[in-house]
Amino acid sequence: MATPPPPPSSSSVPNRAVITSPQAENGEEFKVSVFASSSELVAKLQENWAEKGKEKPYPAMYSSVYGGITLDPAMMLIPIDDHMVHRGHGVFDTAIILDGHLYELDTHLDRFLRSASQAKITPPYSRSALRSILIQLAAASRCQKGTLRYWASAGPGDFLLSPAGCPTPAFYAVVIQDDFSQCRHGVSVVTSRTTPMKPPLFATMKNVNYLPNVLAKMEAEEKGAFASIWVDEEGYIAEGPNVNVAFITRDRDLVMPPFDKILAGCTARRLLELAPKLVEQGQLRSVTTRNMTLEEAKSSAVAEMMYVGSTLPLLAIVTWDGNPIGDGDGKVAGELTMALSDLLWEDMLYGPPDKRIPIPYSS
Ligand SMILES: Cc1ncc(COP(=O)(O)O)c(C=O)c1O
Structure with a gap:
């Protein structure tokens, strides 16, 4: 590909000119269109979209x-x-x-x-x-x-x-x-090693500076994983690049990291409201937010692990840094993870009126 030429000075740009780079390399010409009118540019933009189908x-x-x-x-x-x-x-x-x-x-x-x-x-x-x-x-x-x-x-x-x-x-x-559906499969994750997480001021506010999140996701993909897990400087589990993370212990406690240093996910908070239903039914023992060290999270005390976020709403994690979670086979989503996923998906489809605002399409 030819090196783009430096931008021309306005005095040297004739209307509708096609500029040939003075620095064209390898015999290639680099030509820049100058749109004389906005309607010409609009037509070009619409043409780009038409090409997409x-x-x-x-x-x-x-x-x-x-x-x-x-x-x-x-x-x-x-x-x-x-x-x-x-x-x-x-x-x-x-x-x-x-x-x-x-x-x-x-x-x-x-x-x-x-x-x-x-x-x-x-x-x-x-x-x-x-x-x-x-x-x-x-x-x-x-x-x-x-x-x-x-x-x-x-x-x-x-x-x-x-x-x-x-x-x-x-x-x-x-x-x-977007044609998303309830996630029923499991994914592999890695601990983020090369991309430090954002400090609390920026991690708790959903601002557009997602470069660390993008790099953390890319780090995982480069290692063949779906996404990554951030650990804070005190050694506690934090969150994924655009999702929260939750664990089910061997004693059937649902544990989520507190939201003081990470984004307070709307899905994670809804899960905390809905999960006590599984406690009432005897499937879970408790639902808590507390700090969990990387060591504990990777120990045999953890039986299931999952990502929690808006479009998932819940995604089972089946391997972490190459090791299966709990007694799992590294492939199939855990039973309690799927029970929690069902609770959230049901809420998304049939939840209370304050959670589901009907869209007035006819207006
Ligand atoms: C960094 C981060 N953590 C967690 C989440 C999950 O939040 P929510 O459940 O509101 O989608 C998101 C997504 O917005 C995120 O970007």
Whole structure:
């Protein structure tokens, strides 16, 4: 591939010019199109999407910069001078769309506003307006199954470090069509060795700086595993790169690390509310959050292990650093893990009305 040329100075750019690199190597020409009009650029963006086929994975996006919703994926764009783009000054959250309902929207929205406050971002609208935008966006998307993702940023302005030049915070949201289903298989994980976890201030706030999380996931994939496990500097189990982690001990106690240094997962917290049902039925002995050392987690005291997160909602972990979990065969998900998974999946499909907001598609 030819080396891209340096950007031309504006005075040297004729309208509709095709620039040939003065530094073209290996006889290759590097040509850059200059779009003379916005409509030409829009046509090009739409052409890119048309090439991807008929399926549009992003049926709708809201942008406070547009002040409305677009159904055209080619137009789902964020300004390059947004403080979130060039400085990472943004927070985000999600909600699952399942069976025409938004699951746990209010819990996610509360965490979103907590993250925004920690990041010193005041979203451009009130909580009720944000909620209404998200519901209207889901309706406009006509999506029955997928995810809703949304961001608050300091907004567009200039390219400086301080957000002082960004006068209006921004809110963006997108619907992503996704055909997920309850996980019934097990995965392998590794302890993250090369990517340190984020310090508590940044780990507890769902901000857009996910580079450590991406590198931790890549570290696992390079080792042939699904994902990784972070251990904090005191030697306690923390979380996965975009999931919480939970254990079932040999004495049938469900144990989850406390949320003071990691993200308080909405799914993990819902699991803590639902799991006592298995205690009542005698399947579990107790449900607790407490610190667990790496040593204990890898010892014979642990019988089952799992990831917990929105789209899973629960995923059995069957091997860790190459060793099977508990008495398992390193392949099949544990029985109690699946019982907990059933509880969550049932809640996602038939849970109480405050957990499942119907999407008003007809409006
Ligand atoms: C770092 C991290 N931990 C845990 C979770 C699980 O949170 P939730 O259950 O709200 O999806 C996520 C996902 O948002 C995450 O990014």
